[in-house]
Amino acid sequence: MEHILYADIDRCVGCHACEIACRQEYNVPSGEGCITIVTLESQEDAELQNLYFIPVVSGRCTGCGHLLETAAEPACVSACPTKCIQYAHVSALPWALSQKKSLIILRTYPWDNPPGRGYTITSLASNTKSTSRRQQ
Amino acid sequence: MKERIVRTVCRMCQAGCGIQVHVEDGRIVKVCGLAEDPRTRGALCPKGFAAAQLVHSPDRLQYPLKRVGERGAGKWQRITWDEALHFIASRLKEIKGSDGAEAISVFKGQAPDWGDSFQYPQRFMNLLGSPNLCTPGSVCHYPRVLAAAFTYGVKTSPDYQNARCIVLWATNPTGANEGGLRIGHIIDARERGAKLIVVNPILTDLAAKADIWVRIRPGTDCALALGMLNVIINENLYDREFVDTWTFGFDQLKRHVQQYLPKTVSNITGLEAKTIQEMLRTYAEHRPACLYDGNAIDQRVNSVQTARAICILRAVTGNLDVLGGDLLPDTLNFGDLRLAERMPKAVKPAGDYPLMFQHRQLPLLSVIDAILTEKPYPVKAMIVQGGNPAVVMAKSDGTREALAKLDLLAVMDLFMTRTAQLADVVLPAASSFERAGLTAYPAMRSNFVLVQQKAIEPVGESWPDWRFWFELGKRMGYREEFLWEDVEETIDELLAPSGMTFAKLKEKPVVLPRQYKKFEKKGFPSMTSGKVELYADALSKWGYQPLPSYVEPPESPVSTPELLANYPLTAICWPRSVYVHSQHRNLPWLREIDPEPLVRVHPDDADQRAIRDGDEVVARSPRGSIRLKARITRRVPPRVVAFTWGWGESVPEANLNTLTDSLSRDPITGSTANNLFLCEVQKA
Numbered sequence: 001m002e003h004i005l006y007a008d009i010d011r012c013v014g015c016h017a018c019e020i021a022c023r024q025e026y027n028v029p030s031g032e033g034c035i036t037i038v039t040l041e042s043q044e045d046a047e048l049q050n051l052y053f054i055p056v057v058s059g060r061c062t063g064c065g066h067l068l069e070t071a072a073e074p075a076c077v078s079a080c081p082t083k084c085i086q087y088a089h090v091s092a093l094p095w096a097l098s099q100k101k102s103l104i105i106l107r108t109y110p111w112d113n114p115p116g117r118g119y120t121i122t123s124l125a126s127n128t129k130s131t132s133r134r135q136q
Numbered sequence: 137m138k139e140r141i142v143r144t145v146c147r148m149c150q151a152g153c154g155i156q157v158h159v160e161d162g163r164i165v166k167v168c169g170l171a172e173d174p175r176t177r178g179a180l181c182p183k184g185f186a187a188a189q190l191v192h193s194p195d196r197l198q199y200p201l202k203r204v205g206e207r208g209a210g211k212w213q214r215i216t217w218d219e220a221l222h223f224i225a226s227r228l229k230e231i232k233g234s235d236g237a238e239a240i241s242v243f244k245g246q247a248p249d250w251g252d253s254f255q256y257p258q259r260f261m262n263l264l265g266s267p268n269l270c271t272p273g274s275v276c277h278y279p280r281v282l283a284a285a286f287t288y289g290v291k292t293s294p295d296y297q298n299a300r301c302i303v304l305w306a307t308n309p310t311g312a313n314e315g316g317l318r319i320g321h322i323i324d325a326r327e328r329g330a331k332l333i334v335v336n337p338i339l340t341d342l343a344a345k346a347d348i349w350v351r352i353r354p355g356t357d358c359a360l361a362l363g364m365l366n367v368i369i370n371e372n373l374y375d376r377e378f379v380d381t382w383t384f385g386f387d388q389l390k391r392h393v394q395q396y397l398p399k400t401v402s403n404i405t406g407l408e409a410k411t412i413q414e415m416l417r418t419y420a421e422h423r424p425a426c427l428y429d430g431n432a433i434d435q436r437v438n439s440v441q442t443a444r445a446i447c448i449l450r451a452v453t454g455n456l457d458v459l460g461g462d463l464l465p466d467t468l469n470f471g472d473l474r475l476a477e478r479m480p481k482a483v484k485p486a487g488d489y490p491l492m493f494q495h496r497q498l499p500l501l502s503v504i505d506a507i508l509t510e511k512p513y514p515v516k517a518m519i520v521q522g523g524n525p526a527v528v529m530a531k532s533d534g535t536r537e538a539l540a541k542l543d544l545l546a547v548m549d550l551f552m553t554r555t556a557q558l559a560d561v562v563l564p565a566a567s568s569f570e571r572a573g574l575t576a577y578p579a580m581r582s583n584f585v586l587v588q589q590k591a592i593e594p595v596g597e598s599w600p601d602w603r604f605w606f607e608l609g610k611r612m613g614y615r616e617e618f619l620w621e622d623v624e625e626t627i628d629e630l631l632a633p634s635g636m637t638f639a640k641l642k643e644k645p646v647v648l649p650r651q652y653k654k655f656e657k658k659g660f661p662s663m664t665s666g667k668v669e670l671y672a673d674a675l676s677k678w679g680y681q682p683l684p685s686y687v688e689p690p691e692s693p694v695s696t697p698e699l700l701a702n703y704p705l706t707a708i709c710w711p712r713s714v715y716v717h718s719q720h721r722n723l724p725w726l727r728e729i730d731p732e733p734l735v736r737v738h739p740d741d742a743d744q745r746a747i748r749d750g751d752e753v754v755a756r757s758p759r760g761s762i763r764l765k766a767r768i769t770r771r772v773p774p775r776v777v778a779f780t781w782g783w784g785e786s787v788p789e790a791n792l793n794t795l796t797d798s799l800s801r802d803p804i805t806g807s808t809a810n811n812l813f814l815c816e817v818q819k820a
Contacts, residue, residue, distance in 0.1 A: 011323050013310045013341045016714060016729045020185035023725050024166060030728035041339075041771060043739075048770055051344035078169070081179035082323040 003063060003109045004090050005074065007055045010102035011084035014039055014053030021079030025064065034061035035076050035106075055085060057106040063087065143170060143645075145575050145588040147568030148183035148190065149716040150246055151313035152577035154584075154645070155184055157569060157591040164188040164569060164592060174584055174647065175316035182714045182726060189723040190567060191595065195551050197564035198596030207540055208558050217597065217607075220546075220561050224519070225611035227544040227560075228264075231516050237265035238483050239516045241503045244271050245523020247549075247719065248601040249568070250576040252627055256605035257521065258474040258496050263614045265478075267485035268506075268515060272528065273497030274489075274806040277314075279434045282491055282804060283443030286672045288456060289661035290464055293582070294426035296321035298460035301331040301422035305446065306357060307430020308711035310341050314431070315577050331422050333415055335360065338778055339771035340711050348415050351773060353406035354708045355689035355812045358438055361445035362686055363401030364416040366393045368452060373420035375454025382655065383451060385671020385682075392683045404686065420453055424460030432709070432811055437800050439807040441684035444672070448684070451668045457653050464661065466583040466648045468634035473626060475617065486515060489806050490678060499806030500525055500535075501798055507538040517544035521601055522565065524718045526555040527784030527791055530808035531759055531798035548604060551722065554785055564598035571600035572638070574627045579641075586645040587627070587638060602626070680804055690800035691758075691813050693775075703757060703814035707795065710736055710778040718785035733764040733783035733790035735817060738774045742766065745818055752820040755779070757795035757813050763820055764790040777817055781810075 014037050023033040040052040055076075064074035072078060077087045085106070088096070097103055139160045146155045146167070154170030167187045171178035200220040205211030215223075231239050242257050261269045271278075284291040293315055296302055302325055309319050326332050326345060334346040335357065343349045352360055368374050369390050379386050402409045419425055429446045433439060455461035474496075485493045487502020504525075506515040518539070529535045539545055539558045547556040548563040556562045573588035574580060594600065602623045609618035620626050627638045636646070659666025664674070676682040688695040693706065714726045721727055735755055737747060747753060749768040754761050755777070764783075772778045784791025796810050 010345075011327070013319055013323065013345075015310050015319065016182045017180060017185065019729065020182040020714075020725050021180070024185045024188070027165075030724045041769060043770065045770060048339060049344050049346075049349060051339060051341065051771070053341065078178060079180060079185065081176065081181065081317050081320045083179075083320060084323075 002090055003087065004093060005057060005061070005063065005077075005085065005087050005106040005109070006093070006096070006103050007085045007106055008100050008103050009052055009054055009084070010100065011082045012037070012053040012055060013082055015081060017079045017081060018055060018076035018085060021075040025067075025075035034058050054104070055106055061107055063107070063109040139165070142589050142591040144569070144591055145573070145578070145586055146180070146184045146187065147249055147575065147588065148187055148720070149313065150249070150577065151316050152249075152575045152579075153180060153184060153313070153317050154578070154586050155180065159591055162592055164191050172645065173316070173578070173586065175318050175578070177320060179317060179320060181313060181317050182729065183716070183720065186720075186723045186725045187569065189725055190550070190720065191569050191592070193551075193722060195722055196595050197550060197552060197562060197598065199564060200597070201562040203560050207560075210557065212562070217599065220563060221607055221611055223561060224544070224546050225608060228517060228612065231543060232264070235514055235516055236483070238268055238486070239514055240264060240266045241268035241270060241486070241515050241518045243500055243503075243518060243520045243523050243525055244269065245521065246272060246276065246717070247522030248565070249573060251580045252574040252623070252630055253601050255473045255630070256602050259617065260605050260609050260614075262475045262479040263609065263617055264612065265480050265483060267479065267483055267493060268498060268503050269496050270498040270500040270503050272500065272523065273495070274492065274499035274501070274802070275435050275808060275810055276431055277434065278492065278495060278497045279439035279802065279805045279807055280429060280443040281495070283440050283447050285662070286669065286675050287444060287447040288451060288464075288668045289663050292450065292456065292462035292464060294428045295424070295460050295463050296325050296426060299325055299330055299424055299426045300460060301333065301419055301425035302326075303333045303335065303419055303425065303427040304342055305335040305427060305429040306432035307428055308340050308342070309428070311712040311714065312431060315582065331418050333418060337708060337773055337776055338711065348411070348418060350407060350411060350415050353404070354706050354776060355436060355692060355809075356405040356686070357433060358442035358445050358684060359396065359401050359404040359686040360407070360412070361442065361449055362393055362396040362684065363398060363405075363412060364419070364449060365389070365445065365452065366396045366401070367398060367413070367416055368420050368449075369393060373417070374452040378454040379452055382660075383668040383670050384665050385669060388671040389448065389683060396686070423453065423455065424458050425453065425455050426460065426462050427455070434807055435810040436807060436812060437690050437802050437809050438687040439802045440804040441681065441687070445684040448670055451670065456668070457655060459652055463650070464654055465581055466651055467581060468585055468631070468636060468648070470580060470634065471630045471632050473629060484512065486512065487806060489804070492805055499801075500529055501801070501808065502806060504529070504535050504538040507541055508534070516542060518542055518546075520545070520547045520555055521604070522549065524553045524555045524785060526553070526558060527718050527793060528782070529798070530793055530796040530810050532784060532791060532793035533760070534798055548601065550598075553718070554788070563604065564596060566594035566598040566600040570594040570598065571602070572623050572627065574630055583648040583650060584645060585636070585641060585648065587641040589642055689809060689812050691797060691809070693814075696814065699758065699814050703816050704775065705741065705815050705817060706776045707755075707757070707813050707815040708776060708778050709781045709792070709811040710734070712781065715782055717782045719782075721783070721786035730780070733787050734767045734780050735764055736767050736769050736772045736778040737817060738770060738772050738776070739768050740774050741777070742768045747817070747819055753817050754820045755795065755815050755817045757815040759797060760794040762790050762792065762794050766817065777815065
């Protein structure tokens with residue numbers, strides 16, 4: 001495990017941009033994307049404002065390896081209007097957690113994660129962004 | 137073929153966010169956000185990401201069609217553009233000859249935008265001599281525009297990034313992004329400690345994140361604003377220096393708001409007095425504060441005065457045009473192609489809404505009435521462009537009846553909508569991705585001047601909207617006035633006063649520097665006194681109230697208690713998700729997220745009616761009934777139900793406007809209460 005996809009659920013507004021950005025990136029039909037927003041609402045009036053939007057990532061997710069080669073972010077990360085979803089090397093996690101307690105890990109990826117469907121890449125090692133993160 | 141990337145404006149809704157469109161072999165393969173757009177910072181909403189499914193939809197109209205069977209029977213014959221224009225022009229000339237130009241109307245919807253593309257039908261109608269250019273403005277945007285125009289000249293935009301307090305009033309910036317997708321700014325502000333106040337009967341996503349959620353009784357917003365003014369003025373929480381120097385009519389305002397005591401307002405709004413106190417103190421004491429009021433304010437019968445009361449709040453708290461407050465626009469100077477001086481003065485518009493007519497935003501329902509009653513005169517033709525009045529207007533069966541009665545109905549759209557189905561001629565429209573433009577947002581109304589570029593050639597035989605007006609204009613005899621061959625020439629004319637050109641802006645968008653307190657140099661724009669008019673003398677000259685008062689909604693548990701036996705529930709609209717009014721249900725990616733029309737019901741009301749989550753229900757109002765599914769949730773208050781809006785196009789039996797009332801209207805704008813009426817919901 002070297003890279004992680006995580007979300008600050010305090011920042012998620014449930015807009016669904018990540019879902020559609022993911023389907024667009026892989027040009028897959030409805031229902032075959034990697035990320036879905038689940039809404040959790042309270043059944044108690046006293047806790048009414050406890051309304052949560054939780055991004056849930058499926059096992060299909062590859063972390064958009066093909067996009068990382070050009071130093072971009074996974075499609076769901078760059079789509080997010082509130083920057084709720086983040087992709088980082090695992091070493092960044094302690095700092096992130098020290099800033100915010102509302103983080104949840106969505107998925108972990110091996111360093112040599114496979115490319116996205118329909119794409120081929122030679123090596124992620126040429127990704128300077130990823131390499132420098134690895135050296136932190 | 138190699139992939140091309142075009143920097144342009146997304147027009148999947150009115151927000152106009154910056155995008156990068158990836159094009160391969162003449163097709164859009166991907167749409168991404170534009171990092172240099174200061175509003176979105178490279179993000180985008182689901183609609184933008186699904187744009188390719190709109191542009192390349194198999195349902196797109198490919199060529200002009202002429203009706204061959206009975207009206208509405210769905211029998212069509214393919215014709216050429218030349219034949220279509222000839223047909224329309226000759227019918228228009230006949231009608232103008234027999235009934236006068238005023239018998240010809242245009243309905244311009246929101247889909248083709250309000251920037252350069254709104255100037256061409258205005259130019260056309262001014263030359264034709266008909267005042268009956270109508271829009272959905274009466275229930276969208278224009279009540280707030282007029283309120284601002286008569287208070288401090290021009291509508292403001294919130295400076296979320298620098299505010300210490302943000303008030304989101306009857307709005308949902310997550311799904312409905314007026315002026316650009318700026319939800320990220322709000323979330324950032326909240327994280328750095330700005331107070332967030334949300335005024336909404338529904339627990340919206342941002343109400344859940346709010347420091348203070350003001351769960352107001354639907355339709356009583358004006359009372360809350362006036363009650364806030366009462367305390368802010370009486371307890372000296374206002375900005376005295378600003379009020380003394382820059383406002384007119386403070387004493388009249390002070391006297392007027394004395395009647396809105398906290399206790400009175402608490403009774404009207406259903407809010408606890410301490411919630412009102414906490415909210416107004418937080419707003420008044422955390423300056424700079426910005427206050428954004430949304431479209432729900434427009435869809436009321438007291439729309440302009442409600443928006444006026446909110447405008448006055450912004451002014452007396454000293455938040456106008458200050459860093460972190462409510463900013464007056466910083467824009468380029470634009471030309472004007474409308475030829476308003478060519479419009480004969482003697483011809484009166486079909487509806488008596490002079491302030492809306494000044495903005496060429498005549499409410500459609502006044503033309504619908506004229507078609508049905510022939511008063512004040514008959515209206516016999518309508519050209520509909522980028523709108524769907526057959527489903528989006530209050531009590532839409534009346535609108536459909538009127539459209540079916542026309543001698544000529546021409547509809548230009550991307551799809552065979554329910555309005556198009558009633559037409560004599562249907563014209564295929566190019567989408568915003570297939571035309572250049574100078575959109576209202578961001579180019580003409582914000583400080584980020586980004587132009588819309590053509591990403592791909594028009595699909596099939598579709599035409600961009602401007603080309604239709606240029607060509608029809610020529611055929612109607614206005615050859616000299618429509619000399620242009622391409623829209624880039626008109627955009628250059630619009631840009632001329634600023635010294636910019638379309639070519640330059642294509643290369644690089646311009647960010648105009650923000651200037652604050654602009655009124656100190658030039659006064660408040662277009663106010664005769666140069667000041668903020670708390671007491672609006674100009675409104676009283678038109679016969680309207682110079683100070684806002686609370687008016688109980690025409691249909692509510694208070695104003696019509698006799699209806700409660702049969703219609704005990706107050707109906708409002710659920711916040712918009714991934715659609716825009718009646719559009720976009722045919723895009724599979726979006727439909728998956730919001731698959732079907734729903735009515736949200738509180739568990740207490742559901743229990744009383746033995747309704748379970750997912751049940752088919754029938755909703756009835758004094759006007760009619762619809763069928764849809766129920767969702768049980770505490771996010772709506774008891775005795776209030778929330779309908780999803782705009783399903784009338786794709787699921788006709790769930791058209792909310794079967795239930796709405798078109799008779800009660802705002803005196804200034806003609807706004808109807810499309811999101812506020814009484815109803816009952818029962819198991820189907």
